Amino acid sequence: MKESQVNRLQLSHNKFILKKSLFVRDVIRDRWLYAILLPGFLYFVIFKYVPMAGLAMAFEDYKPHLGFMGSPWVGFKHFERFFTEPQFWELFRNTLLLAVYNLLFFFPIPIVLALMLNEVRNQVFKRFAQTLLYLPHFVSWVVAVGIFYILFTTEGGIVNEYIRQLGLEKIPFLLSEDWFRPMIIGQSIWKEAGWGTIIFLAALSGVDLQLYEAARMDGAGRWRQLWHITLPAIRSTVVILFILRLGSFLDTGFEHIFLMLNSMNREVGEVFDTYVYTKGLTQGQYSYSAAVGLFKSLVGLVLVLLSNWIAKKFGEEGVY
């Protein structure tokens, strides 16, 4: 080897040592920061990443007494079973329909409410309306569904009492397939629509008032101002929330649906999540339901990545 080559090697080695010692120095300097980061780190590893690794059980015939390592591998057996199960299409349809109805009937409402609240000049009235609109968000799903049960039951619920007084037939809102989806969407609107306005109101409060002033000078009326200033101002917020909603597209409010399910509406109400719970935790088919859960998580992931990609194509910022 020539001398210069040796020198160069030596030099790069020294650089490496230097970098390494810098790193070690920084880590030692920040030892307390690392120490207080440790519990959080362990939390994410144990309760988020270990379960992800645990998804491997979807490819096993997991037997509790054999343990995770001892259970036999079966490849895609559980997925094959799930995809060929007649119930697969039922679950798929139920989950998809609820998600689509949510996007169609629920998603626009907070935006409209926020636009309406944004027009209110009287601060006392605004606070009053917001207080009442936000309130349902803070009750549990048990309470929300419970209230609907009490109001809509055929056994003396006030809604059916009125229907009866009008001389009409009572409607079994809670025990019918036809009413399941409208009830779910209605409850979501009651509980969350008001709360959903917060983020849009924040976006609206950031709009420069001079823009409106200028538009008015140019002769823009209320609707033109809405169309050309207000809506563009909240567009990116709408896009981000839309992407996030697509990400939880298949979640469709698990507790909520679980509480509304009964034997009369199971055929339209059972979704992926409730199916995982029933098969896994109540019937003990662990590997099979882990496979169903994995399928659901993957579809959700693909939906977020896809919609984020599309949003970027259209020149929006996206979530990341």
Added chain:
Amino acid sequence: MPTEDKNWSNRLFHTLNYSALLLVSIIMFIPFLYIVSVSFAAPEEVVKGGLLLFPTHFTLGAYKYIFSTDTMVRSILVSIYITVFGTFINLLLTSLTAYPLAKGYLRGRRTFLIMVLITMLFSGGMIPTYFVVKAFGMIDTYWSLMIPGAISAFNLIVLKNFFQQIPDGLEDSAKIDGCHDIGILFRIVIPLSMPAMATFGLFYAVGHWNAFFNAIMYINDSQKFPVQVILRQIIILSQDQIGDTASQQDPTDYLPQTIRMASIVIATIPIALVYPFLQKHFAKGVLLGSVKG
């Protein structure tokens, strides 16, 4: 808000807008009003039907009944315990984790943040998580209701952004005075972040009080049920006579409606009590950093 001239079309617009909002707000509130007022009515009055928003015979019977049974009282105590202790764990762990992540110079910070973000997009799901909780021997203990959700990734990131906004100069001068990182966090950063801590504390607390599904999964011992699980038995399962879930466990068939409503009221009172305090902060607290992402 758009600007405008004062003319009749604007007045019309505002009148319509205010009335519509008023109507929507009242519709949102009526179910609460109905539940509260019927809970004070005599059961016979409710059975007769046609009851409107105000009962004619005011009675505390339903409440007396509920407090005479231990099931409801015990479950409320369980929920109070989980809420207080669980929220403390939430806040402690979230701020301990958020603080180092707020330091731009910390090595490995980006990697950890990406690791957190991934958990918001993808998760192992119910079954593997159940086995982790089980492996730690937490089944049928209150730990199972507090530890698996100890840190919310979203709150963590918002709190991290909040911590980042605190001027570095403050911390530098504390360091010169001989305070190390942990001291700075507890003596300077957290006291300066009280609005954020209050907001997240209340969110976490509401979450614990309202939690239902974790208990269904992890708690089998009915003596340890939190209030929402009992509430479901009283209100939903007992009405769902045809439903298949009803057969599992139900000593509460055929309770009068007034008792069901009174139990909703009792289970919701804590929320109603914190709500005014909560409201002052949350709009600001939720948006801290969340708009910027």
